[in-house]
Amino acid sequence: MKRSPYSILQIVLAVLTGFGLGLAYSWLLSPVTYVDANPALLRADFKDQYRIAIAAAYAANQDLTRANARLNLLGDADPVAELSAQAQRMLAAGEPFDKARPLAQLATDLQQGFVSEPFTSTPIPTFNTPEGIVASPTETNIPASSEEATFTPQPTVFFEQTPLTPLSQETVAPRPTFTPTPGPGAPFTLVEREDICDPALSRVMQFLLMDSRRTQVPGVEIVVTWNQGEDRFFTGFKPELGNGYADFVMEADTVYNIRIVTGGAFVSDISAPTCSDPNGADYPGGILLTFQQP
Numbered sequence: 479m480k481r482s483p484y485s486i487l488q489i490v491l492a493v494l495t496g497f498g499l500g501l502a503y504s505w506l507l508s509p510v511t512y513v514d515a516n517p518a519l520l521r522a523d524f525k526d527q528y529r530i531a532i533a534a535a536y537a538a539n540q541d542l543t544r545a546n547a548r549l550n551l552l553g554d555a556d557p558v559a560e561l562s563a564q565a566q567r568m569l570a571a572g573e574p575f576d577k578a579r580p581l582a583q584l585a586t587d588l589q590q591g592f593v594s595e596p597f598t599s600t601p602i603p604t605f606n607t608p609e610g611i612v613a614s615p616t617e618t619n620i621p622a623s624s625e626e627a628t629f630t631p632q633p634t635v636f637f638e639q640t641p642l643t644p645l646s647q648e649t650v651a652p653r654p655t656f657t658p659t660p661g662p663g664a665p666f667t668l669v670e671r672e673d674i675c676d677p678a679l680s681r682v683m684q685f686l687l688m689d690s691r692r693t694q695v696p697g698v699e700i701v702v703t704w705n706q707g708e709d710r711f712f713t714g715f716k717p718e719l720g721n722g723y724a725d726f727v728m729e730a731d732t733v734y735n736i737r738i739v740t741g742g743a744f745v746s747d748i749s750a751p752t753c754s755d756p757n758g759a760d761y762p763g764g765i766l767l768t769f770q771q772p
Contacts, residue, residue, distance in 0.1 A: 518553030525552055526564055533561070533580035540593050545584060561585035562715060569712050575697030582715040594718055664690070666698070666738045666769035668745050674764035675753035681730065682764040683748065687713050687722040687738070689771045694722025699739040702726050730762045738769060 504510070517528055529549070536545040549557040565581040587594050666687055674684070683702070687695050696714025703709075713724040728734065728750045736745040745767070753763035 516553075517551040520552070528552060529561060529564055529581060533584045536584050536587075537580045542587055542593050546588060549588075558585045558588050561588070565715065566711060569697065569699070570710060575712075575714065579696075579714065583717065586716055586718060590718065664740075664771040666740060666743045666771055668743065668767060669770045670766075670768040672766040672768075673751040673753075674766055675751070676764065677755065677761065679764035680753075681728045681750050681762045683726045683728050683734070683750075684764065684766045685713065685722075685724045685726075686720065686766065686768045687724075688769070692770070694720045695771075696721040698722070700724055700726075701737040701739060703735045703737070704729075704732050706732075728762070728765075736767065743769060 517525070520528060529552070532545055532548045535548075536542070546557070549561075552560075554560045561581045562585045565578040565585070568578040568581070569575065583594065674682070685700055687698050689695050694713075696712075698713045699710060700713070701708065701710050709726065711724055711726065713722045716723050716725070730750055732749060734748045736748055737743065748765065748767075750762035751765065752760050754760055
């Protein structure tokens, strides 16, 4: 039996009306409400905030087991790598190093399996002077007398003032001029390069950055480039090895160029050295590059 166009239009209108009523009910009258949802279902940016909260709680209580359990709720395949990657992203986006450091500290402690030394800064003590207390010169305790003391006025004595004879003017040696020292933004320069022949450090390029007083400097961006690509990372993410420490895994037979972003220091033609084990077999060694501010 052939349907009329009018009946087909009625069917289409009925389907559209039912679809619209279903959307109105699900969106307006009874929308879906998530209760106790798994953190693994969070959006990527919300997961980043969740990791920041976990790292902040760990910095306060140093409970590594609880922090690990909380990170496992995110369902990351490698929580340590995710923490380190997020800290690197924060620094690359211009976030302060103190904000990214708890993430790096938690990643380091999870990797080594124990709690490192706390990195909380030493507070500066403040001194409050109670109101109503006025400093006075040293007082001498005088016993109170029941009778009022009588004071006899002393005669005023005048002395004749003798004019002083002017002294001969002394020659004052000029003070030495102050030479300013470089600040935190002073350029780093390569002061030492050492080849490391240790199988445990094969192909590892190590960096150590220090200021003019040989204090290690964290949060300095390092850029490593080669023919196949580029990598960026920061010092201070392995505090157990030093606040100014960073490392990079090299490929054999590859030449690298190094740039320290602060001050623009540039070192070219860096490659893994060739080392020999006790049996005479060759293997790629490692390198330690030490940079220092003048």
